[in-house]
């Protein structure tokens with residue numbers, strides 16, 4: 001199947017190259033000349049896919065100084081792993097004109113992106129997302145970040161990769177629960193987008209079972225949609241906030257569960273809650289639609305057992321991170337209808353408590 005290019009129209013623009021079984025070095029050859037590089041990956045993805053990447057790069061004339069592997073998992077988005085990674089680049093002899101290839105899921109993308117943005121004040125970055133979530137969401141849009149003990153993504157930078165290469169062939173080794181996690185973001189964007197993307201959410205069950213055509217169609221829709229939103233508001237001054245649909249309560253559930261709850265599961269429940277709040281505000285009832293789509297993606301609709309008070313507390317902490325917030329209300333993204341998101345909708349403490357209570361009881 002030919003390689004497809006979807007441009008992210010920021011300045012300078014960068015391409016997302018989408019294919020199945022493509023040659024990554026050849027895919028980026030129009031955007032970068034071969035030179036010295038380091039591959040950053042994690043301990044799950046490295047053993048599966050780093051050798052093939054190294055061969056592809058070397059065959060195209062790249063000098064691969066080394067493959068730096070970090071432990072798989074969210075804990076690698078910390079300052080300690082960051083310090084190890086930049087130290088490793090220095091010891092490998094990467095210079096200002098070098099390139100970092102970030103091969104992995106959202107953790108490697110966020111860490112590798114921040115490494116590339118800061119090492120020697122910035123080296124070139126190529127994102128090679130290997131999880132569905134990173135292909136449809138985190139590898140596109142330029143946000144990179146690290147977690148602190150004080151909270152998730154508290155350190156970071158906006159960075160524009162030179163290219164993003166998404167090879168759906170990599171998804172064949174992705175565990176089923178991680179496919180569902182990625183589909184949570186796909187369902188989110190389909191609901192926000194409406195139109196043909198929304199109609200193609202009918203492909204979710206096939207995508208869940210690994211059908212390459214269905215996966216490719218949903219990744220294409222998601223990347224196009226996210227690219228358009230990002231082009232309009234790269235630094236999230238306004239409309240980019242719609243991408244947080246389901247995330248206000250979702251993040252709170254994750255924090256209250258000490259991140260034992262997968263992100264996809266948390267935002268799935270968060271979207272069900274947001275659909276309930278949307279029904280109260282706009283008298284459009286999209287709750288059954290949400291439940292049907294999320295169920296078809298293999299996602300839970302509730303988060304039983306999570307402490308409601310801890311979730312509310314986490315939501316208030318999160319709120320403090322936004323200057324635009326009113327002192328008492330939470331700000332939500334809600335859906336007036338499919339394809340018609342509204343952001344910055346005030347939701348008071350009592351409503352938020354009821355919405356969370358309905359999920360965790």
Ligand SMILES: NC(=O)c1ccc[n+]([C@@H]2O[C@H](COP(=O)([O-])OP(=O)(O)OC[C@H]3O[C@@H](n4cnc5c(N)ncnc54)[C@H](O)[C@@H]3O)[C@@H](O)[C@H]2O)c1
Nearest residue numbers: 044045072105106107108130131133134138143170173174
């Ligand atoms: N920057 C952004 O805009 C943005 C957006 C959304 C999420 N994120 C971040 O992304 C992270 C979550 O990303 P994720 O869900 O990809 O998690 P992840 O990177 O931890 O990947 C999930 C697991 O799947 C493994 N994996 C990935 N690809 C694989 C493959 N092809 N085969 C086998 N195993 C594979 C990983 O090693 C890991 O164990 C979070 O830290 C989140 O904050 C960032």
Ligand SMILES: [Zn+2]
Nearest residue numbers: 185247263267
């Ligand atoms: Zn998310």
